[in-house]
Amino acid sequence: MADMIARGGRAIYGVSLGILMLEARFPRIPGDMGNAETWPFPVQLCVVEGATPERIVLGDPRDQLDRFVKAGRRLIELGVSAITTNCGFLALLQPQLANALAVPVATSSLMQVPWVNATLPPGRRAGIVTVCAAALTPAHLAAVGAPADTPVAGTENGAEFFRVLIKADSDVMDIGLAEHDVVEAARTLVRQNPDIGAIVLECTNMPPYAAAVAAATGLPVYDIYSMVTWFVAGIRPRIFSRDYSRL
Structure with missing residues (x-):
């Protein structure tokens, strides 16, 4: 035994x-x-x-x-x-x-930026969608080996996502509005940076919207779920x- x-x-x-x-x-x-x-x-x-x-x-x-x-x-x-x-x-x-x-x-999730860059064809790079672009600094990127010039777009000008998560810490969230904020940030990122070949979602609350981001942009989308x-x-x-x- x-x-x-x-x-x-x-x-x-x-x-x-x-x-x-x-x-x-x-x-x-x-x-x-x-x-x-x-x-x-x-x-x-x-x-x-x-x-x-x-x-x-x-x-x-x-x-x-x-x-x-x-x-x-x-x-x-x-x-x-x-x-x-x-x-x-x-x-x-x-x-x-x-x-x-x-x-x-x-x-x-930002640790994936250099990994994703390594997979992309010449002339393409990863971009980041974050809850707050104004707060994401080169120091954040440097800590995980991501290029300092990585394009970034945030949700802070949206109606719901940033407000609920950061400013209000509310126990109620409109999921449709939150998804819209994340998707619109991704669209802005791609529109302003035509060389974007893939998107990395910084925020760990964004994976529920990753499929919508992929559908809206036609690009691969990586998030904390893919990394973990x-x-x-x-x-x-x-x-x-x-x-x-x-x-």
Whole structure:
């Protein structure tokens, strides 16, 4: 019965990915990173108290570094094998969190920008749709190795998305208006930058609208869902059948 012995030492099992969550009240619909039903694998969510969307997007996330390190270490103690976050502006913390935590860390969808650029034909580059273009700085891009001149368009002039997520932190959101804001930002990005060959959605609340953005622009669209599913694929490689008799 030696092969029936189980060993413990952790509080949680079967959850490879931990997500460091901002403290917010707005609705998290399917596709949103903070809705656990979004993911095809189990996730462990951990709210970082005091790290509000307004403080992270419109302020300096580095002021909250200690809170994120503490919460990340707690997730590791619980048993996760990798950590991500639910705000693309936390790109600013990528080097520090990767250095401070003992598991792989992927803070931001923006990490995909150089990867996407590598896939595109000559003369084409990735562009970014973000919740707030005015707040996304070259420092955010530099922290994840993205070119400083990457084109960016934001939703801050829209009617719903930016208002609900950043300014009001409202518990009610008009999904149709939110989608319209994201799609219009993408259209503006492409119209102003004809060399755009693909779009990266910065905000982790944008995946519900990725298909609409792709339909409106005719371009590939990458978001936190595409990045995290890639990330976890390395943590939990698929086990293929060894029944070769079917070949």
